[in-house]
Amino acid sequence: MPILKTKKEIGQVEIGQILQVIATDIGTKKDFPAFAARTGHEIVELVEEGDRLVWYLRRTK
Numbered sequence: 921m922p923i924l925k926t927k928k929e930i931g932q933v934e935i936g937q938i939l940q941v942i943a944t945d946i947g948t949k950k951d952f953p954a955f956a957a958r959t960g961h962e963i964v965e966l967v968e969e970g971d972r973l974v975w976y977l978r979r980t981k
Contacts, residue, residue, distance in 0.1 A: 922948050923955050930961060930979050938964055941975040948973055 922943045930939050941952075949966075952975055956963045964976040 923951050933979050939977045943973045
């Protein structure tokens, strides 16, 4: 589910802007890099805060 929501939300930001995604699903550690590779968006950073994973993704197209 985090990937589906991210796909929708990243389309709402302008090219070059960064989207912050907060997830609690550990599966995003595999899913987000695959999503970025498939879509061409850039993972800027992953911050682990306890049980939360905070992703920063730059829209590239």
